[in-house]
Amino acid sequence: MxxxxxxxxxxxxxxxxxxxxQGEVISSADEVVEEILYDVQKKGDEALKAYTAKFDGVQLDCIQVLSGEIEEAVNFVEKEFLEILEEAKKNILDYHMRQKQNSWMTHKDDGIILGQMVTPIERVGIYVPGGKAAYPSSVLMNAIPAQVAGVPSIAMVTPPGKDGKIHPYILAAAYVCGITEIYKVGGAQSIGALAFGTQTIPPVCKIVGPGNMYVARAKRKVFGMVDIDMIAxxxxxxxxxxxxxxxxxxxxxxxxxxxxxxxxxxxxxxxxxxxxxxxxxxxxxxxxxxxxxxxxxxxxxxxxxxxxxxxxxxxxxxxxxxxxxxxxxxxxxxxxxxxxxxxxxxxxxxxxxxxxxxxxxxxxxxxxxxxxxxxFSSPLGVDDFMKKSSIIYYHKNALEKVQEKVIYFAEKEGLTAHANSIKVRVER
Amino acid sequence: MxxxxxxxxxxxxxxxxxxxxQGEVISSADEVVEEILYDVQKKGDEALKAYTAKFDGVQLDCIQVLSGEIEEAVNFVEKEFLEILEEAKKNILDYHMRQKQNSWMTHKDDGIILGQMVTPIERVGIYVPGGKAAYPSSVLMNAIPAQVAGVPSIAMVTPPGKDGKIHPYILAAAYVCGITEIYKVGGAQSIGALAFGTQTIPPVCKIVGPGNMYVARAKRKVFGMVDIDMIAxxxxxxxxxxxxxxxxxxxxxxxxxxxxxxxxxxxxxxxxxxxxxxxxxxxxxxxxxxxxxxxxxxxxxxxxxxxxxxxxxxxxxxxxxxxxxxxxxxxxxxxxxxxxxxxxxxxxxxxxxxxxxxxxxxxxxxxxxxxxxxxFSSPLGVDDFMKKSSIIYYHKNALEKVQEKVIYFAEKEGLTAHANSIKVRVER
Structure with missing residues (x-):
């Protein structure tokens, strides 16, 4: 120090x-990650199982966690710990409820209505790291804002141990949040699965959660096709x-x-x-x-x-x-x-x-x-699981009042078909 | 059809x-873009001038637009068009003012204060495309939300014509918005300049604005080091x-x-x-x-x-x-x-x-x-130019009340130094 x-x-x-x-624009992990993503896109579940065997050292028959496995984990975990998870959940829920933005509309003269509609993302994937330590808090911190946003479909992925099981604390945290769709897959392959979808895992619209370098690079690669949170x-x-x-x-x-x-x-x-x-x-x-x-x-x-x-x-x-x-x-x-x-x-x-x-x-x-x-970026929050749509309504009178200006502007930008879409509505 | x-x-x-x-994970433009970014990072302005000569067909002495050039453009543009730009600006400003989120704080029992502070990004770069048509509206739509957010420093980049000039409508739109820091550079090289900074162009925290395939790929590459809006x-x-x-x-x-x-x-x-x-x-x-x-x-x-x-x-x-x-x-x-x-x-x-x-x-x-x-994503808006910081304050009594639970949780995650940071505060 x-x-x-x-x-x-x-x-x-x-x-x-x-x-x-110093930002590193090109990484040596990129080639490996690209190959994994390509494989998962082509071969789906088969590729997931092969990479899980290779990187996690376990040959899985079934990628999805069964409800019995969640039950088993919850029974294994100390009652005291479950209570603390519940209390943490309550605090996290309280805080994030305050972040939720509302839709709004506003009226202007001549029958103009403008607004913004805020709606949840339809399906989200949460990456939960395995490895050196189990982080049940990571489940809570990613799942709860998505739930507050109203996301109707949430999938969780996390790498299995060599015994083919997920850490019981991770499953207990998922249970406390009510997350039941959980897959035993980690690394870049899990990011590919969430982005492209496989036979077992339906694709998501957004992937969140921290991971190692391979997970981070894979998230960067699929960004655009799906959304991601941030490169941790x-x-x-x-x-x-x-x-x-x-x-x-x-x-x-x-x-x-x-x-x-x-x-x-x-x-x-x-x-x-x-x-x-x-x-x-x-x-x-x-x-x-x-x-x-x-x-x-x-x-x-x-x-x-x-x-x-x-x-x-x-x-x-x-x-x-x-x-x-x-x-x-x-x-x-x-x-x-x-x-x-x-x-x-x-x-x-x-x-x-x-x-x-x-x-x-x-x-x-x-x-x-x-x-x-x-x-330039913010803590993960409810906004990350919602999106906005602008709303515009013009009454005929309102359009007639501004038509000349809009036509003039469109023609200045060289877009006569834009001008035409106004003209056809105001011509007699 | x-x-x-x-x-x-x-x-x-x-x-x-x-x-x-169908999302294309790997693009043939990637190699070209990587080379350009690397060059700009190494050589700064020299690389910008070389690429501008190569791609835009003009050898520039000075990358930055001078105030005289803005004046000249404003004098060239029809008065009627300037008025329409002003009216459009007013409408855009009105709408975006409604999007602005406020900071908030909330008090809980035992002297706990939680909150969220919303602050503007300190410096933003706006890409304005050149090419087939000039889009002054693009200037308005990117600059105004940044200004509503309170961004104190805004730079604009746009490729020059073969005559070394920026299209007068683009400069007029910048004038109407009060944007004065404008650079004659486009393509992937301009994205590199905004991300890394050069001798002339100080680096920004976020890059927004639509561009061609090279601009889009470059934005994807620098994402993480700076923020970007979306891949258009x-x-x-x-x-x-x-x-x-x-x-x-x-x-x-x-x-x-x-x-x-x-x-x-x-x-x-x-x-x-x-x-x-x-x-x-x-x-x-x-x-x-x-x-x-x-x-x-x-x-x-x-x-x-x-x-x-x-x-x-x-x-x-x-x-x-x-x-x-x-x-x-x-x-x-x-x-x-x-x-x-x-x-x-x-x-x-x-x-x-x-x-x-x-x-x-x-x-x-x-x-x-x-x-x-x-x-999964939203129209560009004021939120894109602001970021949030969580605020937490616990009074000593409040910490004492929850200390056991936080220590228990930390130890379950295997992080004894986390537990220790609570312990040193509550031990007598």
């Missing part, structure tokens, strides 16, 4: 150097703290990002050199007792940074440049800083709002823009 | 066959008409789409064989007098379809499957059909609401989802 005295004028170079966010990168936290912040809290929160991934970034921006030093000590002390210390050791060493800035305004300016996935503000009056924050996925205010609260429980979505994409 | 009696059960095959919408395809209209619809109106509107592009689709869905036949006659009759008849002849022949269905419900069902960019409803009470419409970019209701009204003048955006993407 490095301590850097930050001069805002030179910060771009420093960020490029340490965050390693390694997790990031940026903590803005003044000299009164508790170094134990700061260190714990930096470490909680660090344990996700060796490429996770943990950044502290502070006005206090003393705090920076104490945080470094706390990191060493706390890390020793944590399970995933090897991962966090590497991520903190490679991607851990402490910026020392002159004042809290400079701290927020720097945070805006970083555009972090998670932004914590541990300062005397954190609410006063909100108007200055421009780019951040989720903002955690005060000393008692650690980032993990948002991962599971508080209600806002944990699928957030990474890698600086908070400059 | 073919008349097809449509059985909804067999319609998928028919649509695939005639609409030729050929224009489409779908008209749902009952037996009382006026065949002259229907024919004129089908032709107005047909003139855009040889690959444009013009589809009529009707309950009346008689109407279908009359529309075909009208198409031949009207086409003869229109400037771009060669283009529309080819598009109507290749991509023109008349579906005969049993009733209006079946007509809407079929329209939902097509998910057209433009949907016109010419029926006795078009408003009653709105609740059944699921997928459409813009909906034009009644006999006196021809689609070209929406292209220029009525107010809703003309940048609409094509190629069936209305299944």
């Amino acid at each position: 490095k301590i850097i005295s930050a001069d805002l004028n030179e910060i771009d170079g420093i960020l490029d150097q340490y965050l390693k966010r 990168g390694p997790s990031e936290i940026c903590i803005v703290a003044d000299e009164d912040a508790d170094p134990r809290f700061v260190a714990a929160d930096l470490l909680s990002q660090g344990e996700h991934d060796e490429e996770a970034s943990s950044i502290l921006i502070t006005t206090s050199v003393a705090l920076g030093k104490k945080v470094m000590e706390e990191i060493s002390r706390q890390m020793a007792c944590l399970d995933r210390r090897d991962i966090m050791k590497k991520s903190i060493e490679d991607r851990g940074l402490i910026f020392i800035v002159s004042d809290m305004d400079a701290a927020i300016q720097l945070a805006n440049k970083i555009a972090p996935e998670h932004l914590e503000i541990m300062a005397e009056n954190p609410f006063l800083m909100l108007p200055k924050i421009k780019n951040a996925g989720a903002i955690f205010l005060g000393n008692y709002t650690p980032e993990p609260l948002g991962d599971y429980f508080a209600g806002p979505n944990h699928t957030l823009p990474t890698q600086g994409t908070a400059r | 073919k008349i097809i009696s449509a059985d909804l059960n067999e319609i998928d095959g028919i649509l695939d066959q005639y609409l030729k919408r 395809g050929p224009s489409e209209i779908c008209i749902v008409a009952d037996e009382d619809a006026d065949p002259r109106f229907v024919a004129a509107d089908l032709l107005s789409q047909g003139e855009h592009d040889e690959e444009a689709s013009s589809i009529l869905i009707t309950t009346s064989v008689a109407l279908g036949k009359k529309v075909m006659e009208e198409i031949s009759r009207q086409m003869a007098c229109l400037d771009r008849r060669d283009i529309m002849k080819k598009s109507i022949e290749d991509r023109g379809l008349i579906f005969i269905v049993s009733d209006m419900d079946a007509a809407i069902q079929l329209a939902n499957k097509i998910a057209p960019e433009h949907l016109e409803i010419m029926a006795e009470n078009p408003f009653l059909m709105l609740p059944k419409i699921k997928n459409a970019g813009a909906i034009f209701l009644g006999n006196y609401t021809p689609e070209p009204l929406g292209d220029y003048f009525a107010g809703p955006n003309h940048t609409l989802p094509t190629q069936g993407t209305a299944r």
Whole structure:
């Protein structure tokens, strides 16, 4: 972990150097992914089974999860955990209900009606990663906004273990959300299945959910044919703290990002050199007792940074440049800083709002823009599962009143058939 | 143009066959586009000038449009046209102002505050196509929603003519919107410039606007590093008409789409064989007098379809499957059909609401989802130029109340550092 005295004028170079966010236009995974997608499009289920055998090490007879398997998982999971899942679901539901946009219409003079109709996407696919750890929270965070939007058909895909089963916590989370259409398939092949459809899996209109590099590249490839959420990168936290912040809290929160991934970034921006030093000590002390210390050791060493800035305004300016996935503000009056924050996925205010609260429980979505994409994108939300249609109605009188102008404009753009569609309606 | 009696059960095959919408995952343009993007990233302005010389046939000294050039264009353009541009701007502004989402906060028990902050994207690039015709409306439709969103910095790129100038109507439209940062560069090279930045052009966070195949492929390539709007395809209209619809109106509107592009689709869905036949006659009759008849002849022949269905419900069902960019409803009470419409970019209701009204003048955006993407995407709007940040605040008491559950959940996901970030705050 490095301590850097930050001069805002030179910060771009420093960020490029340490965050390693330089966009990579071409990836070595592309060829592999293209072949997998092509195969799935041609051969359907057969290709899915072959890739599942190859990558997940299991030969499946049936790709779809049977209702008995869900039941078995729910019985296996602790009752206490199911209750926590239910409470988390309630919080997430409450928050996302507030995001729902309404359709609207407005009347203008002469019998003009304009409006916007907001409708749910008809069918959505949710990718839930398998691998090192099971993330039931990922099921909740992707399924609930889709359900609030009113999406009538939701399919979930997730890679099976070597025993051909899905992790029981994943199935329990699906059960709590009422998701019953689940397929045992992961990787780029599952993205192909959702995009093109196979004999077993009907195609979807949109694919959401985080995945590894192959999943991400596959999502990018099918984007356009279906919609996707965002290209997820390694997790990031940026903590803005003044000299009164508790170094134990700061260190714990930096470490909680660090344990996700060796490429996770943990950044502290502070006005206090003393705090920076104490945080470094706390990191060493706390890390020793944590399970995933090897991962966090590497991520903190490679991607851990402490910026020392002159004042809290400079701290927020720097945070805006970083555009972090998670932004914590541990300062005397954190609410006063909100108007200055421009780019951040989720903002955690005060000393008692650690980032993990948002991962599971508080209600806002944990699928957030990474890698600086908070400059232009938003947390996953209900809007991502709805679409809009413009509505236009003109009464004959209204059309007659504006006809000359519309005809003139069309002819200026060289489109006489456009002009003609007005002319045929107003000519006697 | 073919008349097809449509059985909804067999319609998928028919649509695939005639609409030729089969997604193409790999394109032959990709290699060219990758090379251009790579060059622009490496060489900046030098590459832009070289590609402009190669593709647009002009050697530029200065890429940026000077204020004198804008003035010259405004003086050249008819006063009447400037007035129409101003009126169109007013309508577009009125409509888009209604789309703007507000930030919100909500209080819960125990001192919990949750919210969502909505902020404008900081810098946006607008692509305006050159080529066969000048589309000043495209400037209005892309710039105004960005301005309503509050985007503080907007750059426009558009290819120059062989004389090194931008079409005066394009510059006049930019003037009316107050866009002053304009660059003479088009194609994939302009997308690279906006994404990576060059010596002259500072990079943007998002690129919007329609373009040719190279522009579309380049946008797809840089997506993730910057945001993009949508991959635009050929224009489409779908008209749902009952037996009382006026065949002259229907024919004129089908032709107005047909003139855009040889690959444009013009589809009529009707309950009346008689109407279908009359529309075909009208198409031949009207086409003869229109400037771009060669283009529309080819598009109507290749991509023109008349579906005969049993009733209006079946007509809407079929329209939902097509998910057209433009949907016109010419029926006795078009408003009653709105609740059944699921997928459409813009909906034009009644006999006196021809689609070209929406292209220029009525107010809703003309940048609409094509190629069936209305299944999952929306007209360009203010939301596309804003992003959201979640806000979470927990008072110490609130954290203490839920701490056990959050710790339990984190430990179930195998993330002990997440649990630790709660523990350090509640331990005595």
